[in-house]
Amino acid sequence: MTLFKIIGAIGLVLISLGIITKKRKNQDILYIAGGLCLEAYSIYLGDIIFIILQIIFTVAAIYDLIKIRIKRSRKTS
Numbered sequence: 001m002t003l004f005k006i007i008g009a010i011g012l013v014l015i016s017l018g019i020i021t022k023k024r025k026n027q028d029i030l031y032i033a034g035g036l037c038l039e040a041y042s043i044y045l046g047d048i049i050f051i052i053l054q055i056i057f058t059v060a061a062i063y064d065l066i067k068i069r070i071k072r073s074r075k076t077s
Helices: 002-018 024-045 048-076
Strands: none
Touching: 002 024, 024 048
16 A cells, blocks of 8 residues: 555545534644645646645635634624
C-alpha cells in the first residue's frame, strides 16, 4: 500500500468521524482534515473531477467553521 493510499484512507476515516460527531465545530475540523487528505490523494491519482470536488468540499467546511466562529464572537460581544 502506498503512502497516498494510506493518506486517502485516513481522509475517509476523518470524514466518517465528522459525520457521526454531534458538535458542529468538531465536524468541520474533521471535514477539513479529511478533505485535505483526500485532496492529496486525488492529486496523486490525477483525477481532475475528484480534485475539484475535494477543493469545493474543503472550502465549504472552512467557510462553515469561520461562520460559526463569527457567530460565537458576536454572541460574546
